[in-house]
Amino acid sequence: MRWWQIKKRDADLERELRSDLELEEEEQREGGVSGEEARYAALRAFGNPTLIRDQTHAVWSWSWIESLARDLRFSLRTLRRTPGFTIIAILVMALGIGANVALFTVVRGVLLKPLPFHDPDRLVMLYEAGALGDDTTDTNVVSGGMYAEWKKQNRSYSSLALAQGIRVGLSGSGGQLPEKLRSALFSWDMLRTLGVQPALGRDFTQADDSPTANGTVLLSWGLWKRRFGGDPGILNQTIELDAAPFTVIGVMPAWFDFPDPSTQLWTPVYHDKPEAMMTSLNNHMFRVVGRLKPGVTAAQGVADLSLISQRIHNAHLDDPFVFRGASSRPLLEHLVGEIRKPLYVLLEATCCLLLIACLNVANLLVARAAARRKELAIRTALGGGWLRLMSERMMECLMLSAAGGVLGLLLAFAALHWLSQARHDMSRVDSIHIDGVVAAFTVGVIMLCALFSGLIAAFSNSDRHILGALHEASRSVGGGTARATLRKVLLMLEVGLTVILLVGAGLLLKSYERLRSADMGCITQGVITMHLGLPDARYATPAQRANFYDSLLERVRALPGVDAAGFATLVPGQGYEVDSTFNIVEHPPLPQGRGLYALSRSADPKYFGAMGIPILRGRTFDGKRLAAADEVIISQSFASQYFPGEDPLGKHLHVHGQNAVIVGIVGDTRYAIGETPRPVQYFSLDAGVENVGTLVIRSSHDPEQFALPVQRIVSEMDRDLPVSDVLTMNQLLGKSTQDQSFNTTLLVAFGSLSLVLAAVGLFGVMSYIGAQRTTEIGIRIALGARREQVMRKMLLDGMQPAVFGLVVGLTASLAAGRLMRDLLYQIKPLDPAVFAAVAATLLAVAVFACIVPAWRASRLDPMKALRAE
Incomplete structure (x- = not known):
């Protein structure tokens, strides 16, 4: 009606x-x-x-609607009468709900949402599996030859496609500067395997994926907008990649970033790579995506490929780099990689933060209900039903939760915007946005918070003995023993959860500090690095590349303020990437199918001095241009692992089909921060003359001042050659630890928020208790109690739940720390220094939160306190 x-x-x-x-x-x-x-x-x-x-x-x-409307109006009036309490409760709820909604949105977007491909559950990432030296791994990248055999012989996959991430130089045109871009090589059927079509233009065809075909390229949506102004006329136009012509045939959708979020170009792999590389069985560099046939399980698919690999392995027993098995992971699991566990840890942390917020508000509501106990008892005496009064309390909590939820949603929007800017390189970051599911989740969290806080507050005031309630309220003794105990239990739980968060944050923070201070084996201060890639079209011969490097290094070393400069294919902190197998000529032959392997680098003679890598024994390269790699320098771990108890100098390694004499031993370096140094063999840059590498410059002045002069030198030598990844060593190491930095920052923020909430809870409840016990305190002082005694008693009453909560939290942290073991570096989950620091911090904050209300209570005028009653 x-x-x-x-x-x-x-x-x-x-x-x-x-x-x-x-x-x-x-x-x-x-x-x-x-x-x-x-x-x-x-x-x-x-x-x-x-x-x-x-x-x-x-x-x-509809009487129930009218009843709810009355409750709503009454709750609004009640909350307006206590603006301080209302604002604090809403802010506390907003922090808890906002953090929870933001992390849920991230976890859902990255881990739970299906990939935006056709039938994504049937897509798997495939690997070669087997032993390499003393190591066994199930996630090796795949060789071109093994991919070809899998594709030809398998019966379990409707399609297999291959990819490799590379970097290419886009030549400048129309006044634009050249730039180095992340690119990917695709087999012609990769997009068909994924079930994706270009937003503009067409896909690759089999004819495009051939060494004799004209070059074709697909652009990312972002590159098309940024570099070409979103002009559809770019289709069928020619651009230069590494000084070679490529025809633009299409533009991918804005969300497409496979296989890496930074990928901006895609070109056909068989057009780019030589036939020898694509048929090699021991040159592992490709990622292979498979689409399972209907009715075929992932295990059946792996078994099928493993049989093929075993047959190929048996036919090449003399080559240790031909693996004998296969493995797979769902494509989604591969793409999210190692961020799955940190995200779930952070989500659990936000759940703790939300529970702390609810406990905080519930505790404030319990203390507030004690202050209104006389009013509620009178209303009960006048006929107000217990359920009716509970309904009012629940409506009040719902109002607080709803207001906190709206504000929390705005905070979540801001947090997600920050995340998209700070971690644009994170996998599937474009899938993170607030939608209907997140909105429904927010509503659910609001209801749960209201129910949790409201039920605790309502049951704390459920005493139906009206006369006793009136007498107890009139005595102003804090709401009764049961309610005082409830408040202490809530505070204890709040403090315990805070301790768990603080311990987790402390462990990650100490781990991150250890990680950043790890000895890289080289100088990290006053060093700047720049990446260069010489296009084969203009630097086809080793002599051309060697002349370019020699001329560049000569001009860079002549710059005022440059202390040293060098060049190497990879520098510490840039990852492993390249390794090679070898044999020691003076050692007995290895069993069939066994081989030794180490990381392989090329460097110029002055690289070691520029990076501060010590020459432990022997010498560096003599600077003479070598026609072949007949000299090699090894790292200390190489010498320890492969020459135990003997002098490696003068010994020979058989590598790349020829013998190289060991002329020097240098210190170990870490090419991946936080990992144990691996054996490395260095060859002269002139002998290998790689077309990609990193220039390093060391200076006692600010190294960043050399970025522009070096770029000008490179531009004068080759105006279409881009210089990329211009980073100091500290910036390079920071970039390689950004995941750990991100996780640590968030958990420290959550721990700090929980500490603030615990302090607010202690302060608020102590203030309410002090106000409730005004008469009692006045009587104590009037009867002769000293003010310091009153202050001590109030302080002890507040510290009691804090101390019990600290004990509970530290005990629970013993188990929680073990769950974080995989996220820690060189510290134990039970690190005593972290536990001691958390305990000291929590106790200091608790004392600070309790001392002001306790001091205020001890300053009461007994006559005013008694008259107030």
Whole structure:
């Protein structure tokens, strides 16, 4: 029934009741009853008009809606009367709900959402599996030859496609500067395997994926917009990649970034790579994506490929780099990689933060309910039902949670915007956004928070003994023993959860500091690095590349302020990438199928001095241009692992089909921060003359000042050659530890927020208790209690739940720390220094939060306190 119809009926009912009552009163007068007695007699005969009105009204109205509306209005009035409490409660809820919603959105977008490909559950990433030296791994990248055999012989996959991430130089045109871009090589059927079509233009064809075909390229949506202004006319136009012409055939959708979020170009792999590389069985460099046939499981697919690999391995037993098995992972699991566990740890941390927020608000509500105990007891005495009063408390909590949820959603928006800017390189970051599911999750969290906090507050005031409640309220003793105990338990739980978060944050922070301070085996201060890649089209011969490097290094070393400069294919902190197998000529032959391997680098003679890598024994390269790699320098770990108890100098390694004499031993370096140094063999840059590498410059001045002069030198030597990844060594190491930095920053932020919430909870509850016990404190002081005794008692009352919570939290952290073991570097989950620091911090904050209310209570004027009662 519509509201205006209900109002009309209410008015009609009111007139009818008044008319009936007047008739009854008239009859009483006619019966001889006079004046006021006639009216009272009419009321007795007629019954309670209010009750009749309510019962009749309930027949045609939605009484429960009206009841909720009354509760809503009452809650709003109540909250307006206490703005301080209301603002604090809303802010606390907003922090807890906002953090939870933001992390849920990230976890859902990265880990839970299906990939935006056709039937993504059937897509798997494939690897070669087997032993390499003393190591066994199931996730090796795949050789071109093994991929070809899998594709030809398998019966489990409807399609197999291959990819490799590379970097290419995009030549400048129309006044634009050249730039180095992340690119990917695709087999022609990769997009068909994934089930993706270009947003503009066409896909690769088999004819495009051939060494004799004209070069073709697909652009990313971002590159198309940024570099070409979103002009559809770019289709069928020619651009230069590494000085070679490529025809733009299409533009990919904005969300497509496979296989890496930074990929901006895609070109056909067989057009780019030589046939020898694509048929090699021991040159592992490709990622292979497979689409399982309907009805085939991942295990069946792996078994099929493993049989093929075993046959190939048996036919090449003399080559240790031909693996004998295969393995697979769902494509989603491969793409999210190692961020799965940190994200779930952070989500658990936000759940703890939300629970702390709810406990905080519940504790404030319990203390506030104790202050209103007399009012509630009077309302109960006047006929207010317990369920009715509980309904009002729940509505009040719902209002606080809803307001906190709205503000929390705004905070989540801001946090996700920051995340998209700070971690644009994170896998699937474009899938992270607030949608209907997240909104529904937010509503659910709001309801749970209201229910949790409201039930605790409501049951804390569920005493139905009205007279006892009135007497207890009048004595102002803090709301009773049971309620005081409840407040202490809530505070204890809040402090315990805070301790767990602080211990986790402390462990990650100490781990990150250890990681950043790890000895890289080289100088990291005053060093700048720059990446260069010489295109084969302009630097086809080793002599051309060697001349370029020699000329560049000569001009760079002549710059004022440059202390040293060198060049190497990879520098510490840039990853492993390249390794090679070898044999030691002076050692007995290895069993068939066994081989030794180490990381392989090329460097110029002055590279070691520029990077501060010590020459432990022997010498560096003599600087003479070598026609072949007949000299090699090894690292200390190489010497320890492969020449135990003997002098490696003068010994020979058989590598790359020729013998190289060991002329020097240098210190170990870490090419991946936080990992144990691996054996490395260095060859002269002139002998290998790689077309990609890193220039390093060391200076006692600010190294970043050399970025522009070096770029000008390179531009003068080759105007279409881009210089990329211009980073100091500290920036390079920071980039390689950004995942750990991100995780640490967030967990420290959550721990700090929880500490603030715990302090607010202690301060708020102690303030309420002090206000409730005003009369008691006044009587104590009037009877002779010293003020310092009052302050000590109040302080101890507040510190008791903090200390118990600290003990509970530290105990729980013993188990929680073990769950973080994989995220820690060179520290134990039970690190005593972290536990001690957390305990000291928590106790200091608890004392600070309790001391102000305790001091305020001890300053009470007993006469004013007694009169206030």
